[in-house]
Amino acid sequence: MIQNVRLLKPNMTRVAGYFYSMDETTDSLIQKTDDGTFAFSYPLDTPISNQVKSLEHDGESFWSLAWINDGNSSAGFRIRRWLIQNFVLVLQQTFTYASGATDTFDCQSMTIERYSSTLAAGASSGATSIYVNYDATRYALITPGVHLYLGPNGSGAYERVTISSPGPSGNQLQLTAPLTNSYLSSQAVTFSKNIWFFSNNYLLQVGVGGLYKASVLDGSILSRTQGGAYTSVDACGFTTVSSFTGALAVHNKPFLIFIRTTNLLFIDVSNSNLVTELSALQNNINAATTTVYNVYDLGIEGNTIYRLQLLFTINAVDSSESTYNYQLATFKPFPTAIALTAVEAILPASSGAATSAITATVTDQYLLPFIHSGSTLTYTIAGGGTGSSISPATAILLDSLGQAHATYTTGSAAGLVTITATVTI
Amino acid sequence: MPSNINISQGNFSFGPTVGLFYTMSQSLQTLLVVEADGTPAASFPITLSTLRNPVSSLKYDGTFFWSLEDLPSSLGVVIKKWRLYPFPTAALPSVSPSECRWQDELTLINSVAIKWASRAIGVEYYKRLINGSVARGSTSIVLNSVVNISIGDKLYLGPSTFTGFVGNEETVTVTNIVSNTILFSKVGGLENSYNISDPVDFHKAVWLFNDHSFSGQEDYKGDLVKFSWPAKVTVFSNQGAQYSLVQAADFNGTELVFVRADQIMRIDTATSPSLVYSSLEANLRESDLATPIVVYDIIADLVGNQVYKLQHKETVETINTGAYVTSTWSSGSVPLYNYQIIATLAFVNSTALSFDTRMTFPFVTADKINIIGEVRDQYNLPVPSKTVQFSSSLNPLSGAGTPGTFSPTSAVTNASGIVSTQYTPSVTVAEILVDVQAKVL
Numbered sequence: 042m043i044q045n046v047r048l049l050k051p052n053m054t055r056v057a058g059y060f061y062s063m064d065e066t067t068d069s070l071i072q073k074t075d076d077g078t079f080a081f082s083y084p085l086d087t088p089i090s091n092q093v094k095s096l097e098h099d100g101e102s103f104w105s106l107a108w109i110n111d112g113n114s115s116a117g118f119r120i121r122r123w124l125i126q127n128f129v130l131v132l133q134q135t136f137t138y139a140s141g142a143t144d145t146f147d148c149q150s151m152t153i154e155r156y157s158s159t160l161a162a163g164a165s166s167g168a169t170s171i172y173v174n175y176d177a178t179r180y181a182l183i184t185p186g187v188h189l190y191l192g193p194n195g196s197g198a199y200e201r202v203t204i205s206s207p208g209p210s211g212n213q214l215q216l217t218a219p220l221t222n223s224y225l226s227s228q229a230v231t232f233s234k235n236i237w238f239f240s241n242n243y244l245l246q247v248g249v250g251g252l253y254k255a256s257v258l259d260g261s262i263l264s265r266t267q268g269g270a271y272t273s274v275d276a277c278g279f280t281t282v283s284s285f286t287g288a289l290a291v292h293n294k295p296f297l298i299f300i301r302t303t304n305l306l307f308i309d310v311s312n313s314n315l316v317t318e319l320s321a322l323q324n325n326i327n328a329a330t331t332t333v334y335n336v337y338d339l340g341i342e343g344n345t346i347y348r349l350q351l352l353f354t355i356n357a358v359d360s361s362e363s364t365y366n367y368q369l370a371t372f373k374p375f376p377t378a379i380a381l382t383a384v385e386a387i388l389p390a391s392s393g394a395a396t397s398a399i400t401a402t403v404t405d406q407y408l409l410p411f412i413h414s415g416s417t418l419t420y421t422i423a424g425g426g427t428g429s430s431i432s433p434a435t436a437i438l439l440d441s442l443g444q445a446h447a448t449y450t451t452g453s454a455a456g457l458v459t460i461t462a463t464v465t466i
Numbered sequence: 467m468p469s470n471i472n473i474s475q476g477n478f479s480f481g482p483t484v485g486l487f488y489t490m491s492q493s494l495q496t497l498l499v500v501e502a503d504g505t506p507a508a509s510f511p512i513t514l515s516t517l518r519n520p521v522s523s524l525k526y527d528g529t530f531f532w533s534l535e536d537l538p539s540s541l542g543v544v545i546k547k548w549r550l551y552p553f554p555t556a557a558l559p560s561v562s563p564s565e566c567r568w569q570d571e572l573t574l575i576n577s578v579a580i581k582w583a584s585r586a587i588g589v590e591y592y593k594r595l596i597n598g599s600v601a602r603g604s605t606s607i608v609l610n611s612v613v614n615i616s617i618g619d620k621l622y623l624g625p626s627t628f629t630g631f632v633g634n635e636e637t638v639t640v641t642n643i644v645s646n647t648i649l650f651s652k653v654g655g656l657e658n659s660y661n662i663s664d665p666v667d668f669h670k671a672v673w674l675f676n677d678h679s680f681s682g683q684e685d686y687k688g689d690l691v692k693f694s695w696p697a698k699v700t701v702f703s704n705q706g707a708q709y710s711l712v713q714a715a716d717f718n719g720t721e722l723v724f725v726r727a728d729q730i731m732r733i734d735t736a737t738s739p740s741l742v743y744s745s746l747e748a749n750l751r752e753s754d755l756a757t758p759i760v761v762y763d764i765i766a767d768l769v770g771n772q773v774y775k776l777q778h779k780e781t782v783e784t785i786n787t788g789a790y791v792t793s794t795w796s797s798g799s800v801p802l803y804n805y806q807i808i809a810t811l812a813f814v815n816s817t818a819l820s821f822d823t824r825m826t827f828p829f830v831t832a833d834k835i836n837i838i839g840e841v842r843d844q845y846n847l848p849v850p851s852k853t854v855q856f857s858s859s860l861n862p863l864s865g866a867g868t869p870g871t872f873s874p875t876s877a878v879t880n881a882s883g884i885v886s887t888q889y890t891p892s893v894t895v896a897e898i899l900v901d902v903q904a905k906v907l
Contacts, residue, residue, distance in 0.1 A: 043863075047756045058818035058840050066726040066760065068686070068707050071677040072846070077755035080816035081747050084708035090687040128731060128745035129708045202478040284823075355863045357898070364756045371825040413827065452682040465828040466896055 043353040046297050047077035052096040052105070053349045055340030056356035057068040058455060060347075063093040064238045070103065070130045083125055087132040088220070090437040094118075094149035095338055096280070100231035101201065102133065106151045107111070113248075117146045119234060131351060136236075136260025137392040144265075145245050150338075151238035152279045152297065153257065154310060156182070157231040157345070160191070161212050166223045170215045178311055179295075182234050183207055183214060186258060191224055198222040214387075219364075233257045237297050238309070239274035243267040252308075252315065266315050276300045276348070278339040282307070284372040289451065293320060300325070300336040305346065305370065321406040323370055324378055325350060328357045337365060344372040351425055379418075379462050383449065391457035392428035397430065399448040401438060410443030413466060418445035419459045426454025436465065469795050469804045473505035476762030476803055477777050479526035479531065482550065483507075487497075487805075488564075490524050492517040497548070497566040510550060515568035522584075522761055525716065527591035527659065528667035529622040529635075530569065534587045534674075537575065542582040544673055545693075546571040554625070554633040556602075556657035572698045582675040582682050586724055588717035590735065591669040591690075594621075596660050597646060599628065603655035609666060615640060615648065620665045620696075623660060631658035633846040647652055654894030671695055673722050673735075675712035679705045686710045690722075692739070699807050704740045714776070716766040723766040723773065725750075729757070730773055746844040747815055748773075748808050751800065753781050753790035762803060773801065774805040812843040814852060814906045828895050836891040837872075839904045841879050848883025856887050859901050876907070 046053070047073075048062045058167075059080060068088045072081040095106040103123040110116040113186045117139035122128045140146050156179045161172035169189070175183070183189070187204055192199030204215040243251030243265060250271035253263040277299035284291045296307040296318070303326050307319035325348060326336040334354075337398040340347035347367040353360050355368075380402045388395040401418050405409040417436035422429060429452025438447040449460065468671045471478070474490045481488040481499065486507050489498050495517055499508040523534040531548040547570040550563035574582040595610045607623075616620070617640050624635035626826035636657045638650040677687065679687035680703070688710030708726060715724035732744040750759045765774040765879035774849065778801050781792045795802040822836045837856070841849045855876040858869035870891040877885040889902065 047754065048758050053597075058820035058838065064727075066795070067781065068711060069727040069729075071728065073755075074818045078753050078816050079728055079747055079755065080818065080842060081745075083745075084726045084729070084731075086706045086708055088688070088707045088710060092688070128729075128742045129706065279889050342820060343822045345821060356865065369824055371823065373823060373825055375827070376823065 042360060043355065043360055043366050044364070045075055045077060045366045046073055048073070048349070050092065051337035051349065051365055052093040053338045053340055053347070053365070054103070055097045055342050055347055056098045058342075060340065061096065061098065061103065062087070063096050064101075064103075065092050065107070067088045070125075083128060083130040085123070085130045085132070088438070089121075094275075095151050095277075097151070097153050097202060098157040099153040099233040100157060100201070101233075104128065104153055105152070105234070106149065106150075109137070114149070115140055115145055115147045115242070118148050120238070120255075122257075125337045134260070136255065137264075137334045139323070140258075143244065144240075144262075145242045145247060147241040147247075148238050148253075150274050150277045150299065151236055152277045153233050154235040154237060154279050154295075154297065155222050155231060155233040156295065157229065157281070159227045160224055160230055161226060164220055164223065165226045167219045168216075168220060170213055171220070171224075171230075172210070172212050172369055173214060174212065178257045180207070180212060184230060187232055188258075189214070189230055189236070191220075191230050192222070192228065192299065193224055193229055194224045196222070200288075231348040234259070235263065236311070237277070237279070239271045239277060239299060241272045243271075248272065254310075258436070264381045270301055270306065270317065274299045274301055276339045278341050278346075281456060282372050283343070284374070289409065291375070291413075295408045298339070300339065300348070302333050315356040317406055321372070322404075322408070324353075324354065325346065325368070326354065327352070327359050340367065346370040346372065366452050374407060374409065374411060374413075376403050376411045376416075376464050376466070377406045379464060380404065381460060381462055383460065390426070391451060391452060392448055393454040399447045399449050399460060401445050403443040403445075403464050410441075411439065411440070411464070414463060416466050418462055418464050420445075420447050421463070422449070422458060423461070424456055424458040425452070426456075427453035428452040429454070429458060433458065439464070469793075470502055471500050471804055472498060472506065472525065472802050473498070473797065473804075474796075474797070474800050474802055476520065476776065476778075477521045477533070478639070478765065478805070479524045479762050480527040480765055481531070488522065488529070488531070490517065490521040492520045492535075493881065497550075499796045503879075510563060510566040511701075512548065512566045512714060513551075513568065515546060515571070515753060522585050523904050525587065525589045527589045527669045528665065530589075530669070531566065532587065532589045532672065534584065541571070542575040543584050543674075544571055544573045545674070551672065553635050556631065556638060559631075559634055570693075570696065572693060573613075574674075579683045580676070580680045580682060580689075581678045582606070584712075586675040586712045586715035588673040588715045588722045588724070589669055589719050590671040590673060593667040594668075596623075596662060596664045599661050600656065600659065602631070602657065602659045605655045606649045606654065607656075607660070607666070608645070610736070612643050612646050612648065614670060615643060615668065617642060619668050619670070624655075624658065626658045626662060626664055626876055628659040628664070629659045631660070634658040646809050647750055648775050653854065669695055669700065673717065675715055675724060677708050677710045688731075690739075702739060713761045715859065716762040716764050716773075718766040718768045721766070721768060721782075723764065723768070725761045725764060725773050725775070744787050744845065746810065746843070747846070748775065748844075749781060749806070750775075751781060752779065755790040757793075757848060759829050762837070765805075768810065769881065771810045772808060774807055776803050776805050777804055777867075780804070780806040788851055797892075808844075812845060812847065814847070814849055816843040817854065817904045817906055819902060819904055826843050826891050826893055827894060834891075837889055837902065839877075839879075839885045839887075841883045841906055842886070848879070848881070849906075850881045850883055852879045852883075854879060854885045855878070856889075856905055857903050857905065858889070861901050862900035864899035865896050867896050867898035868892040869900045870888065871899075
């Protein structure tokens with residue numbers, strides 16, 4: 042049994058150690074801990090009659106996606122923004138995407154493109170500008186009208202501000218209204234830029250897949266990108282990855298991520314071509330590797346990914362649950378596969394007379410070489426008779442390509458020789 | 467968990483006799499009274515009216531009972547006001563009640579303006595005390611407070627403790643208020659004499675949680691409606707889905723207390739009737755931590771820092787093991803209802819853990835895991851100064867191995883309810899699954 046958060050509905054987001062899920066039966070947002078303990082719930086001020094398919098939190102607001110009609114996915118959907126106010130989840134905005142003359146939507150996954158940083162300088166109550174630590178790429182996204190969410194300050198206060206213009210300094214932002222609270226340098230700031238949602242359809246073409254970008258300010262669709270990879274996407278998220286080291290550190294940046302069959306795919310949305318930059322293998326598949334498990338939603342915390350599922354396989358044991366629970370995954374590279382090659386692969390059975398160059402390549406879930414200081418690989422062999430051996434027989438340090446090399450020497454017996462490689466981290 | 471009142475109706479209230487519980491039965495057309503262990507104590511047949519559907523909410527304001535039931539044929543709902551009768555008066559002392567007599571009602575019939583669907587009402591009533599003894603024949607009384615009393619209000623005096631008038635009750639209508647003195651017009655003045663601290667009750671309004679708004683549709687947008695009483699006109703209305711699907715409610719002090727999904731929420735009607743100012747998680751899930759438990763009625767005892775929740779099921783946490791157990795009560799095929807008390811005083815309700823990573827390599831080559839724990843109470847507020855002990859064990863699905871260690875192994879929550887520790891993995895090189903537990907001592 043895989044029972045942890047035990048949700049009744051197929052939507053979830055992770056905020057500050059808690060799991061949140063929206064329940065259309067009770068019109069409430071529930072808050073639970075890892076083991077499913079009920080911590081709290083917030084009634085909605087506006088009823089939602091349709092099941093929420095996707096739930097996100099952007100640092101300030103909760104965002105939900107639900108179909109217009111639960112029985113008809115192609116009728117369209119609504120994305121709503123909510124805020125907790127006085128113990129009630131209060132609706133702030135509703136964006137309706139009804140299928141029509143331009144698009145036939147079929148969507149159940151969305152995320153919010155958001156960026157977190159800190160204040161570069163203190164800002165006092167009444168100030169009409171602030172300084173932020175965003176890099177140039179992210180700073181360029183803060184255009185007039187963008188809302189920034191500041192806080193908490195030392196008193197635990199937050200506030201939403203609206204940008205009137207960037208500058209004049211390189212990291213300065215002008216506000217449309219003076220600050221209500223005071224903040225210190227290094228206190229948190231965040232902003233949301235776009236909504237991204239995946240549709241099985243593109244424009245009016247059914248089943249071809251589409252990735253849509255819409256403004257968080259008014260919900261207007263800003264771009265549509267066709268791609269088969271965008272079909273059957275039930276779970277996605279937006280996060281800034283920081284788990285890579287060495288040469289892979291170039292991938293430490295914000296990504297739109299989504300689950301497509303057994304892969305977690307990464308798109309750098311700052312790249313106008315929306316190239317899928319990384320793909321990480323997931324284990325949402327049964328032990329026989331014949332059935333892919335649906336992932337209903339994602340929660341992200343640090344370099345941990347929480348996949349919301351009904352079906353699980355752990356240590357080769359399949360199980361199913363009546364409630365939705367999470368299975369963990371990580372952005373952090375870890376070894377998932379060892380590819381072995383032998384050159385030559387067929388040798389005469391003459392003791393010590395022939396050799397084969399054995400190479401093991403260890404790859405991580407990104408199918409990139411697994412590079413981790415001190416990691417070793419050990420070969421063992423079976424078969425081949427007297428003299429059949431491998432050298433070195435001791436642990437070999439993985440090189441910068443994630444490889445370990447050895448030489449196999451034939452023995453006296455004809456037959457199958459099995460070489461096994463075991464990686465030790 | 468042992469049962470207590472074992473009633474077969476989904477409504478209950480306190481009543482005139484402290485320590486007893488009152489419930490109204492449609493099948494028996496009776497107000498039943500039971501002791502705290504369910505032993506029948508009394509029953510009063512209802513008169514001058516008939517219950518046409520089960521009572522979904524029963525309230526007691528110190529003088530009157532109030533019931534809420536659906537109208538037949540889904541026409542709406544009706545609120546009825548009852549009183550145990552007869553009650554001792556100067557004219558008819560030394561009597562005891564034998565019936566529960568209808569007094570008044572408000573019928574809310576579905577219309578083009580609104581559909582009525584409600585299971586929860588709160589009767590806005592107040593209790594005052596006589597501040598200095600007062601003799602029979604007097605035309606004024608001094609109270610400890612005249613807050614919320616208006617000219618024209620009816621005040622229900624008694625039972626008296628004054629010798630010669632013990633147990634007697636009477637009604638006066640306010641004609642003027644001077645400081646804390648209430649003036650009234652009554653032929654012959656007071657019928658009884660009263661001692662200091664004898665009770666004076668009065669009611670002002672009935673609050674009703676409707677599933678629907680004033681759209682004329684079954685929209686589940688919710689509305690909290692206040693009807694003045696006895697005028698029975700709408701004097702306040704506030705729309706919001708937080709008022710829809712409300713399971714139970716009660717009025718206590720100046721607060722409207724109601725159960726909505728997993729929460730017991732509170733509105734201070736004296737200050738901000740449109741604002742929920744408090745919300746506590748009310749232990750309303752079965753042991754699977756998923757299936758909701760319904761609350762059928764509540765009694766709010768805010769002075770006693772507790773709320774009685776009437777339920778058909780309850781979940782309790784086993785001391786020491788922490789295991790949750792859900793009990794269901796019935797007698798044959800008849801469901802029974804018992805109360806579960808929840809404290810309004812803050813106590814530890816949840817501990818959430820955040821990890822900078824949840825996957826690490828074995829000791830020596832490993833990153834350590836930084837863990838932050840956050841302890842909150844049932845109001846979702848941080849709990850400071852609590853010692854949290856960290857431990858780890860192999861998950862049942864794990865392969866063989868040894869869990870890691872924590873440094874520190876325990877810590878005290880700061881003002882924000884936060885503790886932190888660091889986990890160092892063991893030397894086990896095989897892949898293992900480790901459960902991390904944070905226990906509040």
